[in-house]
Amino acid sequence: MKEKVNQMFKDKLFLVMLVLGLLTIVAAAGVFTVQRGKGNETNPYLEVPQPEMIAQETDPELPPVAGASDGTKNAKDIIQAPSQTAVAKNENQGNDLAAEAGAGQNAAEALVLNFNDSSKMTWPVRGNVILDYSMDQTIYFPTLDQYKCNPGIVIQADVSTPVEAPANGKVLEVGVSDEIGSYVVLDLGNEYKATCGQLKEVCAVEGEYLKQGQIMGYVSEPTKYYSVEGVNVFFELQHQDKTVDPLNFME
Template sequence: MKKQHIAAAACLVAGAIGFAAVYSTQKIGKEEVPTEISQTANIVEPTETEKPKPVETEKEQPSEQETKQEPVAEETVLHFDPQGITNWPIKGDVLLPFSMEKTIYFPTLDQYQYNRGMVIRAEEGADVSAVAKGKIIDVYDSAETGHTVVQDLGDGYTAIYGQLKDLNYDEGDTIEAGDVIGSVSATSKYFTVEGNNVYFAMEQDGKPINPMEYFGNI
């Protein structure tokens, strides 16, 4: 019986020794051969190169001239006032009156015809004044009335001044009653017999009207 116990104990000891030997071999193997995890752990991945940040340039500020806006001039609204006609364009005898109801005789032309305006005697170089406040809307040359200015008086009324020179104002200017528009020029060939004069006419919506209806009290 003792012999059996001894033999069993010997087997247990032998088995323990064998297990220890195997465990030691596996441990050494692990130390000598690096595992896949240890290999990848030692690999240093390249870091992403940091891109340089764009340099913000200072925005160019608009110049004072660019930011400063020119004030918009308000358009003057004209209204014709018959009482606003305070003067003739020039004082002088009426050589040829307004006449749209019947023809009158024109000495230089030696014929009868209608007259859309007035022909007023004047000396060359004398001042010609605006009869009312208004805006100059046209300046042109005519064979009949010479250098001519058209003035908008408002509400469809216009004044026309002919036989002028040395104008003081341009198209687009607004002038007051009594302002000197220019001076009397030498007469055109249509009035050589009548002599130097100022041609003056008024219209309402393009139709001639008699200036004497407004000059009667001045």
């Protein structure tokens, strides 16, 4: 009996000690956790600063920026700079695309018109002169079968050949006449005017500025006044409303 009592006492004592040991371990773990939370251990995760913190801080290691009074640039400015550059780039690209597409560029651009007695023109089309300028005497017109004065020159050409502006000019008039068909009148400056006739598909617009060599239209079939002479471009040059010989100004 005595041995049973001793054995029970030993068992209870073992259980008590076991419970005390577990409590001690739990308490020690809690203290270690609290101390670890108060310590300065390195955080294993990368801390990303908030945007507003980046905007307020200045990095002393950044290189000096031209134009900055203190030789440094705020991080907020660095963040904003790419977006501003991108906007400007997009606007420039938009302008470049508009220019490539035409977009009324020629109509809006005012050229300096300074044609004078020493200026030279290019030919509206390349070809033989089948009827010369003649205002001091008459020349023979085969289709009309008569002699008369010619205020311009008649240049041989092929149907649908592009007709180019002979010099920088402003379109004064786009019209049609029985004799020279569809025509374009250009103001070259200093009271010089040029007229190109026998055209079709005229793309010049009144009030528009044309650069030298820019297409005004295309060669048409001749009117009934030039059926024998054949396909041609009529070209006339005036100064102070008086005709002059265009060949004197041709390159």
